[in-house]
Amino acid sequence: MKQILYKLFEHQYLGRDEARTILQNIAQGKYNEAQVASLITVFLMRNISVEELCGFRDALLEMRIPVDLNEFAPIDIVGTGGDGKNTFNISTAACFTVAGAGFPVVKHGNYGATSVSGASNVMEQHGVKFTGNIDQLRRSMETCNIAYLHAPLFNPALKAVAPVRKALAVRTFFNMLGPLVNPVIPKYQLLGVYNLPLLRLYTYTYQASKTQFAVVHSLDGYDEISLTNEFKVATSNNEKIYTPESIGFARYQEKDLDGGNTVEDAARIFDKVMDGTSTQAQKDVVVINAAFAINVIRPEKSLEECIALARESLDSGKALATLKRFIEVNK
Structure with missing residues (x-):
């Protein structure tokens, strides 16, 4: 997480796959609360990109408990x-x-x-x-x-x-x-x-x-x-x-x-x-x-x-x- 935070602090953006992996790691408890709070703060200081949003979304949808009510x-x-x-x-x-x-x-x-x-x-x-x-x-x-x-x-x-x-x-x-x-x-x-x-x-x-x-x-x-x-x-x-x-x-x-x-x-x-x-x-x-x-x-x-x-x-x-x-x- 340290390298990810440094990257973000230097105003770089995450790729779609990178964002997906990060959110999967958050869900698995691989980062502590201070690190998650720091990550969240980055996206309060700048706009999230389409690639980042789609990557985070991909992770959540892959990990979701699906519900089929489409009929x-x-x-x-x-x-x-x-x-x-x-x-x-x-x-x-x-x-x-x-x-x-x-x-x-x-x-x-x-x-x-x-x-x-x-x-x-x-x-x-x-x-x-x-x-x-x-x-x-x-x-x-x-x-x-x-x-x-x-x-x-x-x-x-x-x-x-x-x-x-x-x-x-x-x-x-x-x-x-x-x-x-x-x-x-x-x-x-x-x-x-x-x-x-x-x-x-x-x-x-x-x-x-x-x-x-x-x-x-x-x-x-x-x-x-x-x-x-x-x-x-x-x-x-x-x-x-x-x-x-x-x-x-x-x-x-x-x-x-x-x-x-x-x-x-x-x-x-x-x-x-x-x-x-x-x-x-x-x-x-x-x-x-x-x-x-x-x-x-x-x-x-x-x-x-x-x-x-x-x-x-x-x-x-x-x-x-x-x-x-x-x-x-x-x-």
Whole structure:
């Protein structure tokens, strides 16, 4: 590891195979926590390359516990984290909204590393028990249209670095990897990123795969569509900048999306969105993220049609009913 660190400190880049080997060694415990923390720090001080990201991804996918749910042709909706905004669980709420609208979802998530509440935190608050049992996951898909995959159960490397990530409490390249290593390798993906270089990086990475995708970024730094500013959406076909007003939404303030100070706070906001008692800002930001996810699956539909489907899922109670069934099946 010493030679690798010297190489990186001299502003050199890793090749794809080299990055793959390094991550395999991390998973096998060949480096101590100080060395892993130093490696992580390098990628906070400079952008990760496509080759490095693909190499790290290759290692995690090779070491993953695979899950075959491809007959459902599901979508994953996820943000990289690390935007420092401490929003409530927008992508998780969007997942249940999309599932309630009739589209299969396989959510790959973890505990919050840089915010109060990650997807796994809010799931645990609802009594959900995480499982790696494929029969249970398939039952969840068949009965609820959604399955939840707690990342450490499927990726030993992510579990191995969890203490270092939590101790550092800053975004790391593992935030970047999480969305790329859903063990199902879903057909569709909506990914939120916290800056424009990452939007380009993921776009290049996805274009080299068979995934149908949209990468989104709010220009004021959110790793999701926040409706607090203009936002950019990149797909395999084009890139476009939207304003909230241009698609029929109000423009909101950062404080409107705050996730609170505790996991319990975040879970309460999540519940209010699902049961229809949230603020308009909280509801709208879930609707728009769900709408763009639906648009990835059904690109022939207009954005207006996708917004209407997402809004109807929440307003009709379908999303809430999906959540209740999911909790019952997975408790």
